[in-house]
Amino acid sequence: MTTLKTIFILLFTVNFIFAGDTPQVIKIKTSAVCGMCKRKIEKNLAYEKGIEDVNLDIPSKILTVSYNPKKTNSATIKKIVNNTGYDADEMAATPEAYEKLSSCCKKELPVHN
Amino acid sequence: MLTRKFSIILFILFSINSIGQSQIFVSGKVSGKNEKGIQTALVGATLRWQNSKSGEITDPDGFFKIKKEADNHQLIISITGYKSDTLMVHSTDFIEVVLKESNTYLDAVTVRGSASVMDKLSPIQTEIITSSALKKAACCNLSESFETNSSVSVSYSDAITGSKQIQLLGLSGNYVQMNTENIPNIRGLNTTFGLNYTPGTWINSIDISKGVGSVINGYEAMTGAINVELVKPESSDKLFINSYLNSQGRAELNVQAADTLSKKWSVALLTHISSQIAKIDGNSDQFLDVPLYKQLNLINRWKYSGEKFATQFGIKYLTENRVGGQISFNPKTDQFTNKSYGFDSDTKRLEVFAKLALLFPSQPYQGLGLIINALNHNNESYFGFKKYTGAEKSIYSNLIYQNIIGNTNHTYKLGSSLLLDNYHEFFIDSVYKRNEVVPGIFAEYIYTFPEKITIMLGNRIDFHNLYGNRMTPRVHFKYDINENSQLRINWGKGWRMPNTVAENFGMFVNSRSVSITEVIKPEESINYGASFSQEYQLYGKKGSLILDFYKTSFQNQLVTDMENAGKVLFYNLKGKSFANSFQAELNYNPAERFDLKLAYRLFDVKNDFTTYNGETVFLAKQFVNKDRLLFNAAYATKWNKWKYDFTWQWNGKRRIPNPAQDHLHTKDSPLFFAPAFSNINAQVTKVYKNWEFYLGGENLGNFKQKNPIMGANDPFGATFDASMVWGPVAGRVIYSGLRWKLSDL
Numbered sequence: 001m002t003t004l005k006t007i008f009i010l011l012f013t014v015n016f017i018f019a020g021d022t023p024q025v026i027k028i029k030t031s032a033v034c035g036m037c038k039r040k041i042e043k044n045l046a047y048e049k050g051i052e053d054v055n056l057d058i059p060s061k062i063l064t065v066s067y068n069p070k071k072t073n074s075a076t077i078k079k080i081v082n083n084t085g086y087d088a089d090e091m092a093a094t095p096e097a098y099e100k101l102s103s104c105c106k107k108e109l110p111v112h113n
Numbered sequence: 114m115l116t117r118k119f120s121i122i123l124f125i126l127f128s129i130n131s132i133g134q135s136q137i138f139v140s141g142k143v144s145g146k147n148e149k150g151i152q153t154a155l156v157g158a159t160l161r162w163q164n165s166k167s168g169e170i171t172d173p174d175g176f177f178k179i180k181k182e183a184d185n186h187q188l189i190i191s192i193t194g195y196k197s198d199t200l201m202v203h204s205t206d207f208i209e210v211v212l213k214e215s216n217t218y219l220d221a222v223t224v225r226g227s228a229s230v231m232d233k234l235s236p237i238q239t240e241i242i243t244s245s246a247l248k249k250a251a252c253c254n255l256s257e258s259f260e261t262n263s264s265v266s267v268s269y270s271d272a273i274t275g276s277k278q279i280q281l282l283g284l285s286g287n288y289v290q291m292n293t294e295n296i297p298n299i300r301g302l303n304t305t306f307g308l309n310y311t312p313g314t315w316i317n318s319i320d321i322s323k324g325v326g327s328v329i330n331g332y333e334a335m336t337g338a339i340n341v342e343l344v345k346p347e348s349s350d351k352l353f354i355n356s357y358l359n360s361q362g363r364a365e366l367n368v369q370a371a372d373t374l375s376k377k378w379s380v381a382l383l384t385h386i387s388s389q390i391a392k393i394d395g396n397s398d399q400f401l402d403v404p405l406y407k408q409l410n411l412i413n414r415w416k417y418s419g420e421k422f423a424t425q426f427g428i429k430y431l432t433e434n435r436v437g438g439q440i441s442f443n444p445k446t447d448q449f450t451n452k453s454y455g456f457d458s459d460t461k462r463l464e465v466f467a468k469l470a471l472l473f474p475s476q477p478y479q480g481l482g483l484i485i486n487a488l489n490h491n492n493e494s495y496f497g498f499k500k501y502t503g504a505e506k507s508i509y510s511n512l513i514y515q516n517i518i519g520n521t522n523h524t525y526k527l528g529s530s531l532l533l534d535n536y537h538e539f540f541i542d543s544v545y546k547r548n549e550v551v552p553g554i555f556a557e558y559i560y561t562f563p564e565k566i567t568i569m570l571g572n573r574i575d576f577h578n579l580y581g582n583r584m585t586p587r588v589h590f591k592y593d594i595n596e597n598s599q600l601r602i603n604w605g606k607g608w609r610m611p612n613t614v615a616e617n618f619g620m621f622v623n624s625r626s627v628s629i630t631e632v633i634k635p636e637e638s639i640n641y642g643a644s645f646s647q648e649y650q651l652y653g654k655k656g657s658l659i660l661d662f663y664k665t666s667f668q669n670q671l672v673t674d675m676e677n678a679g680k681v682l683f684y685n686l687k688g689k690s691f692a693n694s695f696q697a698e699l700n701y702n703p704a705e706r707f708d709l710k711l712a713y714r715l716f717d718v719k720n721d722f723t724t725y726n727g728e729t730v731f732l733a734k735q736f737v738n739k740d741r742l743l744f745n746a747a748y749a750t751k752w753n754k755w756k757y758d759f760t761w762q763w764n765g766k767r768r769i770p771n772p773a774q775d776h777l778h779t780k781d782s783p784l785f786f787a788p789a790f791s792n793i794n795a796q797v798t799k800v801y802k803n804w805e806f807y808l809g810g811e812n813l814g815n816f817k818q819k820n821p822i823m824g825a826n827d828p829f830g831a832t833f834d835a836s837m838v839w840g841p842v843a844g845r846v847i848y849s850g851l852r853w854k855l856s857d858l
Contacts, residue, residue: 046752047802053751 023052023066026074030063031087031107032056040105044084045077058111063088137181139188141208143171145195152211155192156476157520159563163187163199170520173475181205191563193521194477231646231659236559236567236589237326238601238644238661240264242319244344249747249758249796252811252848253357253365253387255316255341256308260794261745261760263698263712264321265339267308268736271619272821272835272842273437273456273496275404277308282323282336282663283692283716283737287616288609288638290326290334293341295511296466296486297331301534302505302615303490306460310431312385312410314355314367314852317342324663325587325605325640328555328571329513329526332585335607335638336665336692346371346381346416350854359848361403362391378417385410392440395844396817398825400835402843404437404456420474426467433460437622438497439828449498454828456622458494478521484511496621497828501540503615508533526557530575540614541627549610550578567591571605580635583608597648604641611636611671613683620673623834624824625681634685637668642694656701666691667720674722675735675770676778679831688721688729706753710745725777732784733768736839740765740789756798758809763791767839772823774832787839790816805852815845 032038038056041063045054050071056063065077078088085097087107104112143158154175161168162185169179179188181202188208191197195212202208232239242262250260256277259265268278268285279286291299291307299307319341326334349371357365365387373379386409393402414427435458436444442455464486471481490505513528534549555573560566569589576582587605594600613633614621621627642663649656667690674682698712718734733739742763749756766786771778796809818840824832 043752046754047800 024069025064025066026077028063028065028074028078028081028088030056030061030081031093032058032061032063032105033107033109033111034058034104036102037086037105041081041084041086045080048072048077048080051077061111137205138178139181139202139205139208140176140178141210142175143177143190143192143210143212144175145192145212145214153475155195155212157478157517158190158192158195158212159520159522160188160190163189189563193524193561197563231657232320233599234567235322236569236591236601237322237603238324238646239320239322242321244317245753247313247316247319248798248805248807248852249756250760250794250809252359252809253313253363254309255311255313255319258313258316258319261710261743261747261758262321263696263710263714263743264323266741266762269838269840269842271622272400272402272838273404273622274458274618275309275406275435275437276306276618279308280737281321281339282640282665282694283718283734284336284665287611288335288337288607288636288665290330290338291341292330292338294343294468295330295340296484297333297509298341300333300609301490301507301536301612302492302503302538303462304612304616305492305618306433306435306458309408310410310433310462311341312365312367312383312387314353314369315343315383315385315412317344323644323661324589324603324642325607327569328557328573328585328587329528330511331530331532332553332573332575332583332607333609335609335636336640336663343412343414344369344371344381344383346379346414347373347418349381350856352855354853355850357848357850359846361389361393361843361846363387363389363403365850377419378415380415381413383412383414393843394440396819396821396842398820398822399439399441400454400822400825401437401440404435406433406435408433421472423470423472424468427465429462429464429466431460431462434458448495449500451829454497454833456494456496458492458618460490460492462488462490464488478515478517478524480513480515482513482515484513485509492615494618496618499541499621499627501538501614501621503536503538503612505537506533506535522561522563524559524561527555529554536612538612538614543629545614547579547610552576564596565593580610599646600643601645602641602643604639606637606639608635608637613671617673617683619838620675620681620836623681623836624829624831625675625679625834625836627681627683629683631684633671633683634669636670638665638670639668640665651701652703654702654704656699658700659698660696662693662695664691664693670720672720672722673735675836676722676730676732676776676782677725678771678774678776681836684723686720687723689731690720691718692734693717706749706751708745708747710743712743714741714743715739716741722778724779726779728780730778730780735770736767736787738765738767738789752800754800756796756800758794758796758798760794761791762793763789764840765789769837769839772834772837787818790840792816792841803854803856806849807852808847808849810848811846812841812843813845817841817844 038058041056042054045051050068053066078091081088082091082094083097085101086093143155144152145155146152156173158171159168160177160179162182169177171177186201188200188202190210195214230241247258256267266280268280270276270278281289321339323337326338353369355367367385369383371381388407389403389405395402410431412429416425438455439453442453444457447453447455466486469483473479486509488507492503494501509532511530513526515526517524530553532551536547538545553573553575557571560568572586574584585606589603592600613629644661646659670686670690672684672686695715701709716739718737721729721731744761747758766789769785769787771785793813794811798805798807821838821842823834824830
């Protein structure tokens with residue numbers, strides 16, 4: 001049992017070290033149209049360096065990202081969105097990534113479920 | 114003034130309505146929309162008015178015409194595979210209905226957290242273990258995949274061979290049909306170690322169904338069916354690597370590659386090597402707690418999916434060597450000597466399979482499928498001085514045709530199968546040969562009253578060259594009490610031919626004399642049961658309750674009798690044998706990504722034994738515990754970056770054969786019991802973008818059966834017995850591993 005406790009404490013400590021610093025928040029207009037787009041963008045961003053929270057509001061297509069400014073910046077974040085296949089404000093989606101999107105995620109479609 | 118005018122209009126409208134009632138028809142068109150947004154006309158969709166029993170169906174172009182019923186405005190449109198829709202119809206305008214495709218896997222199923230999923234549609238009680246649940250318990254193959262499952266448990270077979278048995282409904286996994294992608298896998302000689310031969314990372318999901326299964330897959334699913342779906346070539350990562358190491362010196366490496374060659378072709382190569390490197394003797398009895406082994410396991414599979422034709426084919430290869438027994442045992446110098454006791458087993462297995470399907474794009478409910486599998490399995494083993502060799506050649510084929518009668522509320526499957534099994538076994542001084550030729554035909558009909566009743570009637574007849582013509586009828590019934598609760602009832606027959614030696618390796622690592630006292634006949638049983646599942650909300654959070662009861666009663670069974678000291682006897686059941694199983698499982702998700710499960714299981718498993726003087730005694734089956742409790746808690750942080758899993762199991766006391774020297778069991782003999790014990794497993798996983806790291810422990814309470822090997826100091830003496838195992842032999846195990854994936858090249 002003691003071994004187990006030690007492991008848990010150790011892991012939780014590691015968990016806390018990863019957090020920290022005051023986050024900065026940006027809002028980005030994307031070309032996301034559905035729930036699948038939302039999941040894709042959020043998941044892809046969540047595992048990137050310096051990202052603390054992401055949320056995409058489907059009706060407005062606005063992506064809200066809070067991040068650690070020491071580890072990443074808005075240009076990098078937009079680039080990740082582009083590489084996922086979506087426009088981010090003025091920056092257009094990477095054509096190859098956009099090609100790969102399933103047909104329900106194409107930007108000419110209206111916002112749908 | 115206004116009201117008066119209005120009532121006149123109303124009056125007129127109603128008069129027209131009643132005058133024209135018999136002639137008023139509503140017509141329209143039903144089409145379906147798939148996830149890509151493509152619309153197609155749906156044939157066979159059912160249209161009926163709310164509270165009305167009769168209805169109409171759409172023609173091949175999706176058109177329908179239905180008589181308007183007075184005061185009945187709600188038109189319900191339903192078809193299997195699509196979400197049902199209800200429309201308010203107040204006019205005779207042409208109606209265009211577009212139904213959304215329901216991805217059965219996602220919509221028909223309620224996700225109870227990530228641990229397990231219940232199939233809501235199937236009339237058979239089915240639980241699905243998803244790949245994310247499998248990752249929570251990192252180690253390592255199919256036998257270890259049921260750790261957090263309350264229905265299936267893994268039992269310890271003996272203290273030497275490392276062979277494992279699962280248990281479902283109180284009976285051994287031998288009575289469960291174990292398939293890999295609907296191809297029979299763990300049967301015949303593969304029963305011995307087969308559970309160790311499907312690596313965990315190869316598994317995409319596991320379906321566990323309780324009670325007799327569908328007749329489509331054969332007659333052997335006596336207590337249930339487990340189907341393992343392997344990772345799919347078209348949806349797998351390009352490259353996946355998993356490595357694992359535990360504190361007892363077991364190492365595993367899986368390397369998996371997959372590629373989509375074109376829109377239609379995809380290919381995968383899955384490889385696995387593993388080994389127990391270190392000699393472990395935690396209890397200092399001079400015997401290895403776990404056998405040393407080396408395993409190489411490969412599968413190469415190809416998939417083609419066109420619009421009208423789809424096929425999959427592949428090849429599997431396995432080779433394994435394991436050595437157990439005394440630490441000092443060296444197979445090269447000590448084989449068949451009394452220098453030291455050893456167990457050695459070599460397995461080689463080669464398998465090829467092909468699946469072909471003809472599809473009818475305009476009639477998605479229609480299909481023709483063919484499955485062919487051929488295998489060659491060889492095993493050479495010895496247990497001290499007892500020598501065994503086994504060879505099996507088997508060919509399995511199954512042809513299935515599927516269609517509807519009128520509409521998708523009536524579906525049926527028809528088909529035929531051919532099984533060729535050739536066994537050649539040698540054990541100690543006897544040869545066991547069997548050549549089975551089993552052509553069979555089957556039919557299954559499913560009636561669905563949408564969202565209310567499902568009835569599945571199935572029957573098959575098999576024409577066995579050795580055991581005659583046999584019928585296997587099965588009935589499944591599901592009643593949807595409401596959206597959140599289901600009741601299932603089933604009844605059916607099942608039978609199988611046991612392989613006495615291959616299925617009982619654990620019975621031979623002792624000084625008991627082995628005798629198979631008569632010609633063994635097929636095992637036969639009737640299984641029936643009922644289950645009830647209810648989803649609920651508590652403090653705004655979801656949960657579920659599942660209750661089930663099953664009874665299996667045997668008309669014939671292979672009885673393994675260890676009741677007399679110095680002997681293990683195998684004979685056909687004389688008298689009665691049954692297994693009752695009751696289970697209650699409570700699930701609750703107190704927060705997002707937080708799952709709790711509490712389950713209790715009660716077994717009453719008994720059969721008649723024949724004593725040395727010919728009497729019959731009715732005893733609880735040896736090594737089966739009556740009570741079991743399981744508690745599982747799983748938590749994941751946002752986006753599953755950290756995953757925690759904790760399982761606690763308590764196993765009640767169980768009857769064991771009387772261990773006294775020279776004991777001969779009679780009606781008045783006192784019964785012996787092994788004590789209750791509990792087991793704790795836990796794991797933590799940290800997920801990064803392309804890789805995962807996991808650390809966990811098994812048997813964290815470090816509970817060990819004391820002296821699992823009787824007479825360990827004199828392995829060639831009369832009291833030596835390594836088969837009296839009821840609990841863990843090895844103690845606490847700590848493990849860690851890495852998973853790395855590359856999605857795009």
